Amino acid sequence: MAGLMDSVNQRTQLVGQNRLELLLFRLGSKQLYGINVFKVKEVLQCPVLNELPKCNPVVRGVAHIRGGTISVMDMSQATGNAPLDALESCFIIITEYNRSTQGFLVSTVERIVNMNWEDIHPPPRGAGKENYLTAVTEVEGNLVEIIDVEKILAEVSPPDHVVSDGVIDEEVTAQAQKRNVLIVDDSAIARKQIKRVIESMGLQTILKCDGRQALDYLHEMIEEGKEPCQELALVISDIEMPEMDGYTFTAEVRTHPQLKDLHIVLHTSLSGVFNEAMVKKVGADDFVAKFHPDDLAKRINDRLKTVNEGSLSESE
Structure with missing residues (x-):
């Protein structure tokens, strides 16, 4: 696992060629999920989490990592499934979205796969409007679901949609x-x-x-x-x-x-x-x-x- 992210910086050359790399992970079941490697800063074995009072239940706690403190969200619970247990055997995917750093709790981290955006497709229409997917793809015959992380973040910490007075002319x-x-x-x-x-x-x-x-x-x-x-x-x-x-x-x-x-x-x-x-x-x-x-x-x-x-x- 220590070497999993070693070459992430070199992988950025894929961007701009309609290509990406996905970090594959699971949420306590056989289903595979994916997240763009370019948004991943680090993958760690889950450290001890400190609970926060009155926070969103999706936030399992905060972790002290590299001299900083980040919130850790249970990606399984955030997408409507059962919370993950046995946290000591879980992993945290540390990501950077929307100028902020956060951790997502997952049960296992698999590997990185090189993909073409043409092979990644919108969710099937039958998935409904309330699903947490932005796309799906296939890796070695297995369906991979790409989660709408922005939806999770918006539900846990709703952003302000109002433009401040004086900004609009x-x-x-x-x-x-x-x-x-x-x-x-x-x-x-x-x-x-x-x-x-x-x-x-x-x-x-x-x-x-x-x-x-x-x-x-x-x-x-x-x-x-x-x-x-x-x-x-x-x-x-x-x-x-x-x-x-x-x-x-x-x-x-x-x-x-x-x-x-x-x-x-x-x-x-x-x-x-x-x-x-x-x-x-x-x-x-x-x-x-x-x-x-x-x-x-x-x-x-x-x-x-x-x-x-x-x-x-x-x-x-």
């Missing part, structure tokens, strides 16, 4: 209300969060679940005689998505003569300098880490100012 947004914003994200929770911010600014939204759906939608607009660069104020896209990731989606858009000028903001729970470098590499216009309503609203506001100035110049 109402005059700017009023001039751009005929424009739409395309939201691309495989997490239903993330789509709702982004949609609330955008609609609070008086704009309309179009929602797609992955890069492939979004690209198909843009091509359909062109076939119908529409001009995406005129109708869309901007595109806000996640990076990690089944079928086609945000980096590949952006690169595809930039190679199309009628789409290449679309303003694309990559909005993701992946963080770090690496992502900023990838933004430049694939030609995205901006990068915003999830999920901070004020930060997102400021970027949208700045973009709308540019859109309005461009429209004014054309009218003159």
Whole structure:
């Protein structure tokens, strides 16, 4: 186990090639689950946990690790199953999401597998709206379920969806209300969060679940005689998505003569300098880490100012 994460830093080169690596784990049953290695900081045998009074029952306690304290959530319980027992034999997957570090308690950690996003698919329609999956895939004949971690985090510690007073320039947004914003994200929770911010600014939204759906939608607009660069104020896209990731989606858009000028903001729970470098590499216009309503609203506001100035110049 000590060597399991040794080469994670070298694995980041897969990002941007529509590839990823999954860390496979189990939650007390034969079912395999997966999490993107790029979000994993460390895997540890479960240390002694200190209970917290009056906390969400999903939080099994806090652990002191590397000089810091992190909360540890029972991923089995968080997804509606029985809590894990025999904690001394369990593992903690320490992750970084949305600028914060947290641990997820799992029963066993298996191995890392190299995957192509094209082999990772949205959950089957029969799974229902309340499931905790963002995607599914198959590894050596076994179904692997990829959990919507953002949904778990939103339920344990609901984020603030309200944009602070003074952040939104109402005059700017009023001039751009005929424009739409395309939201691309495989997490239903993330789509709702982004949609609330955008609609609070008086704009309309179009929602797609992955890069492939979004690209198909843009091509359909062109076939119908529409001009995406005129109708869309901007595109806000996640990076990690089944079928086609945000980096590949952006690169595809930039190679199309009628789409290449679309303003694309990559909005993701992946963080770090690496992502900023990838933004430049694939030609995205901006990068915003999830999920901070004020930060997102400021970027949208700045973009709308540019859109309005461009429209004014054309009218003159």
